[in-house]
Amino acid sequence: xxxxxxxxxxxxxxxxxxxxxxxxxxxxxxxxxxxxxxxxxxxxxxxxxxxxxxxxxxxxxxxxxxxxxxxxxxxxxxxxxxxxxxxxxxxxxxxxxxxxxxxxxxxxxxxxxxxxxxxxxxxxxxxxxxxxxxxxxxxxxxxxxxxxxxxxxxxxxxxxxxxxxxxxxxxxxxxxxxxxxxxxxxxxxxxxxxxxxxxxxxxxxxxxxxxxxxxxxxxxxxxxxxxxxxxxxxxxxxxxxxxxxxxxxxxxxxxxxxxxxxxxxxxxxxxxxxxxxxxxxxxxxxxxxxxxxxxxxxxxxxxxxxxxxxxxxxxxxxxxxxxxxxxxxxxxxxxxxxxxxxxxxxxxx
Amino acid sequence: xxxxxxxxxxxxxxxxxxxxxxxxxxxxxxxxxxxxxxxxxxxxxxxxxxxxxxxxxxxxxxxxxxxxxxxxxxxxxxxxxxxxxxxxxxxxxxxxxxxxxxxxxxxxxxxxxxxxxxxxxxxxxxxxxxxxxxxxxxxxxxxxxxxxxxxxxxxxxxxxxxxxxxxxxxxxxxxxxxxxxxxxxxxxxxxxxxxxxxxxxxxxxxxxxxxxxxxxxxxxxxxxxxxxxxxxxxxxxxxxxxxxxxxxxxxxxxxxxxxxxxxxxxxxxxxxxxxxxxxxxxxxxxxxxxxxxxxxxxxxxxxxxxxxxxxxxxxxxxxxxxxxxxxxxxxxxxxxxxxxxxxxxxxxx
Numbered sequence: 199x200x201x202x203x204x205x206x207x208x209x210x211x212x213x214x215x216x217x218x219x220x221x222x223x224x225x226x227x228x229x230x231x232x233x234x235x236x237x238x239x240x241x242x243x244x245x246x247x248x249x250x251x252x253x254x255x256x257x258x259x260x261x262x263x264x265x266x267x268x269x270x271x272x273x274x275x276x277x278x279x280x281x282x283x284x285x286x287x288x289x290x291x292x293x294x295x296x297x298x299x300x301x302x303x304x305x306x307x308x309x310x311x312x313x314x315x316x317x318x319x320x321x322x323x324x325x326x327x328x329x330x331x332x333x334x335x336x337x338x339x340x341x342x343x344x345x346x347x348x349x350x351x352x353x354x355x356x357x358x359x360x361x362x363x364x365x366x367x368x369x370x371x372x373x374x375x376x377x378x379x380x381x382x383x384x385x386x387x388x389x390x391x392x393x394x395x396x397x398x399x400x401x402x403x404x405x406x407x408x409x410x411x412x413x414x415x416x417x418x419x420x421x422x423x424x425x426x427x428x429x430x431x432x433x434x435x436x437x438x439x440x441x442x443x444x445x446x447x448x449x450x451x452x453x454x455x456x457x458x459x460x461x462x463x464x465x466x467x468x469x470x471x472x473x474x475x476x477x478x479x480x481x482x483x484x485x486x487x488x489x490x491x492x493x494x495x496x497x498x499x500x501x502x503x504x505x506x507x508x509x510x511x512x513x514x515x516x517x518x519x520x521x522x523x524x525x526x527x528x529x530x531x532x533x534x535x536x537x538x539x540x541x542x543x544x545x546x547x
Numbered sequence: 548x549x550x551x552x553x554x555x556x557x558x559x560x561x562x563x564x565x566x567x568x569x570x571x572x573x574x575x576x577x578x579x580x581x582x583x584x585x586x587x588x589x590x591x592x593x594x595x596x597x598x599x600x601x602x603x604x605x606x607x608x609x610x611x612x613x614x615x616x617x618x619x620x621x622x623x624x625x626x627x628x629x630x631x632x633x634x635x636x637x638x639x640x641x642x643x644x645x646x647x648x649x650x651x652x653x654x655x656x657x658x659x660x661x662x663x664x665x666x667x668x669x670x671x672x673x674x675x676x677x678x679x680x681x682x683x684x685x686x687x688x689x690x691x692x693x694x695x696x697x698x699x700x701x702x703x704x705x706x707x708x709x710x711x712x713x714x715x716x717x718x719x720x721x722x723x724x725x726x727x728x729x730x731x732x733x734x735x736x737x738x739x740x741x742x743x744x745x746x747x748x749x750x751x752x753x754x755x756x757x758x759x760x761x762x763x764x765x766x767x768x769x770x771x772x773x774x775x776x777x778x779x780x781x782x783x784x785x786x787x788x789x790x791x792x793x794x795x796x797x798x799x800x801x802x803x804x805x806x807x808x809x810x811x812x813x814x815x816x817x818x819x820x821x822x823x824x825x826x827x828x829x830x831x832x833x834x835x836x837x838x839x840x841x842x843x844x845x846x847x848x849x850x851x852x853x854x855x856x857x858x859x860x861x862x863x864x865x866x867x868x869x870x871x872x873x874x875x876x877x878x879x880x881x882x883x884x885x886x887x888x889x890x891x892x893x894x895x896x
Contacts, residue, residue, distance in 0.1 A: 276678070279658070290639070297660045301667070308673055309628070309658040311646045320651070325655060328626070436846045463846070493842060497785045497812070 201358040218259040226254040249547075276393060277520060278308045278326035278530070280319060280347070282361075287491065288509060292337050293316055295513025303521060314339075323350050333520045334412035341372050342404045355523030360509065362404075367530045369523070371516055373507035375405045378537030379412025380419075382458045382486040382505050384453050387420035389546065391456035391484055395428035397442040398460025406431060407461055409488065411498055426492035427451045434460070437538035439467025447475065455483055462487035465502050469544060473499060480546040490540050500543035506539050549633030566607040567875040574833050575603040579874075593829045626869060627657045627675035629668060629696070631710075632688035632845055636840065637858060640684050644862025652870060654681070663688075672699050682869045686710050690721050701826065704872030706867035709858065712751075716873070716879045720865055722856035728761025729768075731807045733836040734888055736769035740805035740833055744777035746791040746817060747809025755780060758809055773893045774802045783809070788816025796824065804832055806859065811836035811843035816850050818893060822848060829895040840891050849892035854887050 223230045235243055236251035254260075277300065279409030283289040295305055308326055312319035326334065333355035336347060346365040347356055356363075358370040383402060386394050396413045401404050410429065417424050427449065432438040439459060447453055459465035469479050479485055479500055487495060490506035512535055523529055572579045577600060585600035586591055603609075626649065632638040646656055657675055661668035675683065682704035685696060695714040696705055703713075707719040735743050745762045748755050759778065766773050776798065781787040788808060796802055808814035814836030818828050828834055828849055836844060839855035861884055872878055 276657075286639070290635070293658070294660060295657065301659070301671070304674065306624075306678065308660050309642070309646065309656050311643060322650070325653065329655065370756070 201252060217260045219260070219525065220449060220527065221258055222255045222260050222370055225258060226251045238300065260434045273524070274330045275305045276329060276331050278310060278322070278329075278331045278334045280310045280312055280322055280326075280334060281337045282312050282314045282344075283317070283337065286339055288339065288360055288507075289337055291509040292513035292516070295510035295515075296335060296359075296480065296517045297513075299514040299517030300521075303517075305521075307335075314333070316333050316345075320348060323347055326356070327351065331526045333357070335359060335516050335520060336363070337516075338405060341375070341404070355480070355514045355520055357520045357523070359512055362532065366532075369519060369529045370532045371512055371519070372532065373509070373512065374534035374535050374536050375408035376412035376415075377534070378488065378505040378507065379409040379458065380416040381414035381537060381539045382488070385503070385541070385545060386456040386458065386484055386486060387416070387422060389456075390478075391482060392422060393425075393452060393454040394422065394456040394458060395430065395446055395454040395457045396460070397430045397432065397439060399432065399434040399464070401431050405484070406460060407535065411460060421542050425451065428454060432464075434463060436467030436470070439464035439469075441467075441473040443468045443471035443475075453458055453483075455484045459485065459487050462489045462491045462498075462502055462504055464542070465504070466494050466498040469500070469502070470497050479544050483546040484546060486539075487544075490538075495540075495542060503542045503545040504540050505537045506540050511535070536537065551584060564729045566609045567877065568609070569606045569874070569876065570607055571600065571609050574607060575600045580682070586737070587687070596850065616680055622873070624654045625657055625678060625680050626654060627659060627671070627680045627683045628686070629659045629661055629671055629675075629683060630686045631661050631663045631668070631693075632686065635688055637709055638686055638690065639796035639858075640858040641862035641865070644859035644864075645684060645708075646688075646862075646864045647864030648863040649870075652726055652866075654870075656684075665694075666718070669697060669699065673779045675784045676700065679766040681873045682706070684708060684865050684869055685712070686865075689752060690724070690753070691869060703868055706865045706869045706872070711881065715881075718868060719881045720868070721881065721883050723883035723885050724757035724856075725761035725764075726883070727837065727854040727856065728807065729765040730886060730888045731837070732762055732765035733769065734852070734890070734894065735805040735807065735833055735835060736765070736771060738805075738833060742774075742801060743771065743777065743805040743807060744795055744803040745807045745809070746779045746781065746788060746813050748781065748783040748813070752778050753792040755809060758853045762807060764774065774800065777803060779848055781813075783812060785812045785816030785819070788818075789820040790816075792820035792824075802832075806834045808836050811838045811840045811847075811851055811853055814853070814893070815843050815847040818847050818849070818851070829891050832891040833895060835888075836893075839887075843888075844891060847893070852891045852894040853889050855889050857884065857887050 219230055219233050223233045233251055235246045281289050300307055300453035308331060312322055327350060334351060336358045338344060338361035340361050341362055343362045345366045346363040346368050358368055362370045362372060383394060401407060414424060430442045434443060456466050460469055465485050471484055471485055472479050477483055485502060487502045487504040490504040495502040495504050519529055568579055568582050572582045582600055614872045632636050649656055651861045657680060659671035661671055683700060685707045687693060687710035688694050690709050690711055692711045695712040697716050709715055711719045711721060750756060763773060771791060779791045781791060788873060806817050808817055814834050817836055822830055826832055834851060836851045836853040839853040844851040844853050868878055
């Protein structure tokens with residue numbers, strides 16, 4: 199999963215605004231530690247080596263104050279994790295990946311829960327700065343835009359993950375919702391389905407709008423007709439999945455032969471409603487969910503094909519990028535990582 | 548919920564093995580801060596006051612080394628949370644309660660995930676000690692016995708929550724599984740149900756054995772007959788709930804008029820199986836689940852009455868007891884906190 203994430207096509211590539219200590223090391227043909235010694239006038243280096251490294255640093259435009267964030271100076275080996283989600287379903291795998299990555303590097307995570315309360319968040323940031331954390335990871339209940347962490351944390355490396363900072367310079371790592379929807383619809387089209395409906399959540403979620411865009415573009419790519427009666431935004435519940443199936447089957451439109459659902463709960467409700475009407479999943483109607491939440495996908499009858507946002511890998515990557523930033527790299531921009539298709543019986547494995 | 552927890556009957560009361568700084572303050576009629584000043588020879592105290600406090604401390608047998616753990620000396624205002632659960636469903640509310648409690652006290656939580664790996668756990672403990680944490684909270688995927696944290700952490704305040712240290716001196720906070728089962732069966736008996744079956748998980752879980760004990764004792768208390776064919780241990784899944792209903796209805800025994808299920812997934816599966824056989828919940832068969840996990844209880848048809856283990860309150864209490872221990876109190880023993888009954892349509896609200 200990590201490999202897959204790394205080979206991803208990025209919507210926005212990492213911005214390299216200025217050279218890092220790694221660039222200096224590579225150009226000078228020495229280790230990062232040696233560069234650090236040379237620039238900090240520490241250690242036991244030949245004068246010639248020191249001068250050569252300083253020349254390379256100057257040539258590349260490496261600014262010594264990047265070093266303030268270097269791994270080699272004043273590091274506390276702690277980072278803060280601020281979540282506005284009360285340890286929810288999406289935050290859990292992100293935290294797990296992040297914690298694994300940082301444990302590997304012998305760093306520790308201060309955990310703070312801000313539950314959408316800006317005053318509490320500011321208090322947490324202040325406490326974390328008091329602990330001299332080396333950086334912050336900010337995550338959330340949903341991937342929508344949020345204000346960046348306030349001026350208190352100015353200059354501190356920050357990675358937003360499953361959380362989109364309303365600041366183009368900030369590094370935000372998000373799943374590629376649109377690409378995930380394309381995977382789902384492509385899969386259904388490849389199975390020969392012609393009438394693919396999309397039952398989803400509320401449109402004020404950015405994820406709903408992105409997945410809708412992917413649904414429409416994949417229909418077009420597969421030369422399948424687009425029927426607005428097949429697009430049903432609603433809420434994130436099983437009950438809505440059941441109700442939406444009733445609307446589709448009892449309405450004026452021709453019955454769909456496939457459903458792409460905005461989450462696994464909707465997909466499970468839809469599967470129940472179809473079975474209770476005597477229709478078979480997948481032979482009459484194939485279903486793809488979203489989230490690959492095993493509590494839903496495995497308990498559904500039949501088990502659900504779903505789109506996985508690879509959140510654990512996203513959490514691990516957040517840790518890796520934070521360490522890069524602590525080491526002096528300047529990273530920023532909104533970056534989206536690919537989802538995966540997990541095939542189960544609801545599309546006829 | 549907090550009040551309820553505090554008024555609980557404890558299976559084992561807190562052990563007071565030695566006097567605390569609070570005892571000295573109370574007996575000397577001064578504040579804890581004054582005792583601290585007197586014993587640390589700090590501050591601006593009258594010699595007479597200082598001598599009186601030292602005399603009280605000696606009389607009570609207060610050992611100065613208790614002070615090493617006092618809130619007034621060398622405190623880092625950080626604690627470590629070690630979980631062997633990968634941020635799972637039971638750990639989440641515990642972490643939330645713990646974090647809220649400690650944030651109120653301006654303390655911060657280092658989060659570590661040990662995933663049942665003793666070597667990783669030892670590494671985490673070592674790192675946390677290196678950070679000079681004031682104490683540890685240990686939680687787990689299940690409430691079964693575990694070895695205590697190793698000798699590295701000797702002398703450090705530790706609270707085990709939803710995790711049972713195999714050490715009678717350690718403080719372990721657990722939900723009262725047996726009492727929760729009694730609540731469920733009492734509720735069904737009060738509704739006039741006479742044939743109450745118990746479908747549950749695997750018996751190697753201590754929680755299964757404790758809930759079974761509560762089931763049998765509540766049947767006896769309600770003067771209802773006990774039929775071993777009504778007790779069905781199995782696995783923690785919806786599929787098992789459906790299968791167990793098939794066994795009960797197709798077997799030689801008289802059909803039950805109520806089900807007490809060991810978790811909400813089993814209860815949901817049972818409700819589905821009953822509905823699909825044309826039986827009504829609750830008029831034909833009433834159902835009580837366990838865990839009060841809203842993903843299951845609210846999505847089930849009908850919504851499920853369930854037993855809530857009050858895990859957030861348990862997490863909060865773990866934080867409060869840890870602070871007591873950091874302040875010098877000596878607490879220990881296995882303590883169980885009551886569950887609550889949450890009534891919904893599956894028992895006919």
